Each structure stands twice: as C-alpha cells, then as structure tokens.
Amino acid sequence: MARVLRPGGRIAVMVPTAGSAGPLWGILPDGGARFFGEDELGDIFEDLGLVGVRTRSFANFQWVRANRP
Secondary structure (H helix, E strand, O other), X not given: OOOOOOOOOEEEEEEEEXXXXXXXXXXXXXXXXXXXXXXXXXXXXXXXXXXXXXXXXXXXXXEEEEEOO
C-alpha cells in the first residue's frame, strides 16, 4: 500500500493486535489472522519512509495512520 501511495497521501489501517492476550494467541492454532505487536506496524511504516506515524490501540485492535512525504 505504501508503494502506491502518492506523495502527500495518507494511509490508515485497522489491524488486530495480541493486546493483553498475547500469550494466549501463541498456543491457539493459526486461524489465518495476523496479530501485530503493539508498535510493530508503526515501526514498519517508519521503515518504509512514511512520516507522521500515529498509532492508537482499542482493546485488541490498533489504528495506524501515516503520510507519505
């Protein structure tokens, strides 16, 4: 998504996180969902060169947004 984002564009995603149930997710079978660590997606966005990265967690979901310079 970041690759096709135009300069000045904004990206926003909502993803599931392990939250406080992190240890539990490790023992359950893989159901096809990817659970991200608390800062994992924000760090990925920054590594891709996006700026103004903001994250907000709500229970077991995380909202992440950023801009392409």
